[in-house]
Amino acid sequence: MDAQELIFGRHSVRDFLPDPIPIDIINQILEAGRCAPSTQNRQPWRYLVFTENAKIRKLALNCGLIGLSNFFIHNAPCLIIACADLKDNIKINGQDYYLVDTAISFHQMLLYARNYGIESCWLAAFSEKKLKSYLKLPAQWKIVAMAPLGYPAEKKGLYSKAVSGFAKSKDRKPLETIVRFM
Template sequence: MDLMELIATRHSVRDYLPDPIPEEILEQILEAGRLAPSARNRQPWRYIVFTSNDDIKELSLRCGLIGLSNIFIRKAPCLIVACADTNYNVRINHQDYYLVDTAISVQQMVLTAWSYGIGSCWIAAFSEKTLKKYLQLPDSWRIVALLPLGYPAEKKTLYTQALSVFPKSKNRLPLDKIVTYYHKRSS
């Protein structure tokens, strides 16, 4: 699969087969995140990897009230908690870059996973305070996202079907709505 096909076919997966992700593939996914660019090469990302279904189920109960909408993560054979250590943040023009840097790293993992046929779903619905306490994270760490990973199940649950309709996630704005070409005016 070429890069544009990989980007075009990637979608949020919420139903997973129980099959574990082979260790060498998981390592490649994490390596893709490690190789991401970051402001001043500070590399603020930190990852906590869960591969035990019992541990993933327990974590799913520790995401706070808002996190209850993510019950599907309980069936993922792998879950990555994507964090950023703000001690490695770069601030430019009053803008913190740890979120941008970590997001780039996570996206590289998402695309690498998909290249192996492994689905994912970027999750932001969780109580950072509750989850941070459960994981006993340092004060300088921020939780940026949860990333369940697994081979997609063919049959979607009713819950997943409903979630897929709600955001209309396949709809994309055309280029002419999001791109403006700058042309310097002649004097």
Template sequence: MEFYTVIEERRSVRSFRVDPIPEDVLLRILEAARKAPSANNFQPWKFIVVKDEERKRKIADFCMGQNFIAEAPVVIVACGLPTPSRIGGYTTSMLVDVAIAVEHLILAATNEGLGTCWIGAFDNTKLKRLLGIPDEIQVVAVIPVGYPLRKGWKTPRKELEEIVCFEKYED
């Protein structure tokens, strides 16, 4: 798929077919996440790939009961690793870096004909306990991945004039 077509086609998908994701396809989308840029090249991420049905059901429960998550053949939990602070730097770079990697993964999944949904509402403590995630590691996102049962709907976007300023901030 052409790059801008991938961006245009990406949707939040909340219903999935039962078809498994071929391992080579799964590895390609994970490879896309691995190649994401990060501050100081720290690459402060770890991705947990979950296929076990019972574990996916628990993840869905811990994501405020969003049961469609468990219907996906794969759920990927994106974690952020602690990074050293730099003088003059900012403390949110890990979150930004993981977000960039997740977006790479999501766009790669779209290119492969897969659907995803970025989940940010979850019980961090329960997820960490379920998946054996150490205290110092932060769960950043839960991403169900699978072939869409239905194409997600296109949501409205603001016009460029509403979101872009040139040279200085303007209302």
């Protein structure tokens, strides 16, 4: 897959085949995140990987009220939660960089997964307090995002169609709206 297809073909997938992702491929995806750049090479990211369906189903029930919109994750063969360890954060110009650094690493993983035909859906709809308590995470960790990963089903389910339509997932602002040449 070339870079153009990798980037421009990426979209949120919420319907997955039940086929497991081989652990060696999961490790390669994690390695892609490990190699990401970060501010002053702090590498604040930490990843929680779930590959057992029963654990993913239980986790789906512990994302808080807002997380109920993510009920579809229980069908994914893999779920990765991206966290940041604040002891590795750096603040520059009043800006915490753990969010930026972890987002770069996580996105790099999700793009890399596409090389294997694995798709995902970036999720931020969860109660960090409830999920952090359920996972018994250290106090200095922040949950940044999570994503189910899997081989996409051929057809989108009703929920996926509704969410994509509601979110206007394919709409992008024109370049002239977001870019200013100086």
